[in-house]
Amino acid sequence: MPWNKEMPANPVVAVAGATGVVGREMLKVLEQRDFPASKVKALASARSAGTTLPFKGGELTVEEMTPESFEGVDIALFSAGAGVSRQFRQAVVDAGCVMIDNSSAFRQEKDVPLVVPEVNAHDLAWHSGVIANPNCSTIEMVVPLKALADAAGGIKRIVVSTYQAASGAGMKAMNELYNQTKQFLAGEPLTIEAFSDQIAFNVIPHIDVPVEDDYYKEEWKMVVETKKIFGDDSIEVAPTCVRVPVLRCHAESVNVEFNGPISPEKAKEVLAATEGVTLEDDCANLVYPMPGLKQGTDDVYVGRVRIDRTVENGLAMWFVMDQIRKGAALNAVQIAERLLP
Numbered sequence: 001m002p003w004n005k006e007m008p009a010n011p012v013v014a015v016a017g018a019t020g021v022v023g024r025e026m027l028k029v030l031e032q033r034d035f036p037a038s039k040v041k042a043l044a045s046a047r048s049a050g051t052t053l054p055f056k057g058g059e060l061t062v063e064e065m066t067p068e069s070f071e072g073v074d075i076a077l078f079s080a081g082a083g084v085s086r087q088f089r090q091a092v093v094d095a096g097c098v099m100i101d102n103s104s105a106f107r108q109e110k111d112v113p114l115v116v117p118e119v120n121a122h123d124l125a126w127h128s129g130v131i132a133n134p135n136c137s138t139i140e141m142v143v144p145l146k147a148l149a150d151a152a153g154g155i156k157r158i159v160v161s162t163y164q165a166a167s168g169a170g171m172k173a174m175n176e177l178y179n180q181t182k183q184f185l186a187g188e189p190l191t192i193e194a195f196s197d198q199i200a201f202n203v204i205p206h207i208d209v210p211v212e213d214d215y216y217k218e219e220w221k222m223v224v225e226t227k228k229i230f231g232d233d234s235i236e237v238a239p240t241c242v243r244v245p246v247l248r249c250h251a252e253s254v255n256v257e258f259n260g261p262i263s264p265e266k267a268k269e270v271l272a273a274t275e276g277v278t279l280e281d282d283c284a285n286l287v288y289p290m291p292g293l294k295q296g297t298d299d300v301y302v303g304r305v306r307i308d309r310t311v312e313n314g315l316a317m318w319f320v321m322d323q324i325r326k327g328a329a330l331n332a333v334q335i336a337e338r339l340l341p
């Protein structure tokens, strides 16, 4: 059923999973963008109840999340994992609260819009209480590609390899990269818990669980989420997702075959004028974006724009994005902003 509850101008907002890497960033983004909330609640598991998180010069006391937590709440930003999102969905919607969910739980459901505001804000019109925030690697890819697709008659095929930061797997994964690096340098045995393999001084060509045809689920998400966000099932995506020893910010090497012609010069002109994109591209002077240096930024940074002569209408590019911000927290808050009257 389509949602028919009006959004107040000053909604009550809950952050579910507030103590995680993404939840903390959600609080930061709400504060930095001066989101007009009348009240913000920080929710997490019982383990964190009673601890405090900084917010607007003061602090929020973390409450244990229960089905009753959502009474009187207008917008809930969820980033506590897919299982927790499934468990609380009904209670949230029954309370008349819109759920903006960062997990992978509902992204493929027919009545759940999957939204990147720069690309398909129009899909917010038909939500029925739940809006999904896409996978971070997919968001990073579609923001610049939407603008280029519009300029080149659409996209036929994308070949993408990701270079994903440790923080994509949460706080304990970030700590593991840090600690393993120290252990490696001290010649000590490495503690391997958060990842399947050593991450310090290594790269791992595996993210999430195996699905079909020997792909991993992170790769599958990039295929199906790109089609859903663009509203175009004909776009082919061939991804390889790789974990690299970077703390924060995902990078992507992207080769695109467009339906119509577009020169690298034209592409750069379009990208330089695109909201949410910053072009950093000067080959001769070694100017290109790098993930180790983009922490805390909001845009998708694009460099290395050049012709791909192996196909007709081909371009090759390099993208960098802080996946905790635009890939998760910022995109969710931008969706919330679009729900305001």
Ligand code: 25A
Pocket: 016, 017, 018, 019, 020, 021, 022, 023, 043, 044, 045, 046, 047, 048, 049, 065, 079, 080, 081, 082, 083, 084, 102, 103, 104, 105, 135, 136, 167, 168, 169, 170, 171, 172, 323, 324, 327, 328
């Ligand atoms: O959808 P998926 O595929 O299932 O993936 C979603 C998960 O991936 C992260 C995010 O992890 C999310 O949980 N994620 C998603 N998108 C991301 C992106 N683009 C992304 N990461 C990076 N980029 P997270 O670490 O950011 O957040 C975890 C939060 O969830 C809370 N939580 C867990 N169970 C809950 C719950 N909240 C309410 N009810 C529940 N039942 C969790 O809160 C955290 O806020 P917490 O209180 O459980 O954890 C507080 C502290 O404890 C550490 N911790 C977590 N697990 C353990 C732990 N410590 C010891 N043992 C553990 N098993 C946390 O690091 C935190 O400091």
Ligand code: L14
Pocket: 102, 103, 104, 134, 135, 136, 164, 165, 167, 168, 169, 207, 208, 218, 221
């Ligand atoms: O589907 O880098 O949103 O581990 C976000 C974090 C997928 C994995 C999602 C990572 C997850 C990703």
